[in-house]
Amino acid sequence: MEPRRDVSRIGWCMARPKELRDPTVLLCERCGYDLTGTPRESACGECGIAVKESLPERRMGTPFQKKPGVMSFVYTMWLVARRPRAVWDDVRIESNRSLVFGVVCMTIAGLVIWAGLGFTSIGKDLRSAYFAFALLFVIFTSLVIMTTIEFLGLQLIGRKNGWRVTSRISQTVCGHACVGWIVAGVLVAIGWQLGARLPAAPLTNQVPNWMNPILTSLQFTLPAAGFFIGMMVFETLAYMGVRRLRWGNG
Numbered sequence: 001m002e003p004r005r006d007v008s009r010i011g012w013c014m015a016r017p018k019e020l021r022d023p024t025v026l027l028c029e030r031c032g033y034d035l036t037g038t039p040r041e042s043a044c045g046e047c048g049i050a051v052k053e054s055l056p057e058r059r060m061g062t063p064f065q066k067k068p069g070v071m072s073f074v075y076t077m078w079l080v081a082r083r084p085r086a087v088w089d090d091v092r093i094e095s096n097r098s099l100v101f102g103v104v105c106m107t108i109a110g111l112v113i114w115a116g117l118g119f120t121s122i123g124k125d126l127r128s129a130y131f132a133f134a135l136l137f138v139i140f141t142s143l144v145i146m147t148t149i150e151f152l153g154l155q156l157i158g159r160k161n162g163w164r165v166t167s168r169i170s171q172t173v174c175g176h177a178c179v180g181w182i183v184a185g186v187l188v189a190i191g192w193q194l195g196a197r198l199p200a201a202p203l204t205n206q207v208p209n210w211m212n213p214i215l216t217s218l219q220f221t222l223p224a225a226g227f228f229i230g231m232m233v234f235e236t237l238a239y240m241g242v243r244r245l246r247w248g249n250g
């Protein structure tokens with residue numbers, strides 16, 4: 001048996017030696033211990049969990065990763081929202097299908113935000129084809145930029161903590177966390193609709209004068225608050241994912 005490289009003393013807050021960031025080295029997914037040479041039937045020498053718990057073939061993949069389609073998309077979305085821990089245990093570390101999943105989530109979020117805004121009195125101009133396209137483009141591009149920042153950020157957090165967050169792991173995590181953008185989209189749409197139903201300027205005689213600025217600002221703060229909550233869902237999912245996959249074996 002090849003001698004084990006003991007990585008447990010390297011510490012949690014400094015970068016690992018290059019070979020331990022090699023994505024082909026089998027690491028214990030719980031503690032990051034190098035399992036090279038450890039028999040598959042035995043346990044991690046550091047934390048004691050079974051080696052087979054860290055084998056990449058143990059990860060079955062999300063329904064969308066197994067068979068991309070409408071139904072598997074909906075089912076995966078539901079799983080990410082309801083049982084994120086189980087998803088991060090089971091997700092396969094790969095980039096293509098996770099990317100497609102994320103892009104579809106962002107497109108749906110964009111459509112929901114557009115519909116929520118377009119079908120209010122404030123946004124009726126946005127129903128024209130030109131504005132609808134422009135608005136969708138702006139929303140979609142903003143979500144892509146924020147997701148890309150997260151994709152780079154998770155790898156940076158990984159390097160700072162001495163984890164092995166490869167670009168593929170980060171893409172897997174960010175792609176699935178994009179379910180948070182759908183939550184943001186739905187809450188923004190609800191915010192627009194609620195905001196549009198508040199008594200507006202022409203109805204000033206119905207409310208005391210001092211309430212007008214509050215009601216007008218609520219028309220914008222409600223959707224903004226909705227977006228913020230959705231963004232926190234995205235961030236939380238991404239953080240849970242990177243914690244679980246910080247030594248993931250692809």
Ligand SMILES: [Zn+2]
Binds near residue numbers: 030044047048049
């Ligand atoms: Zn271990």
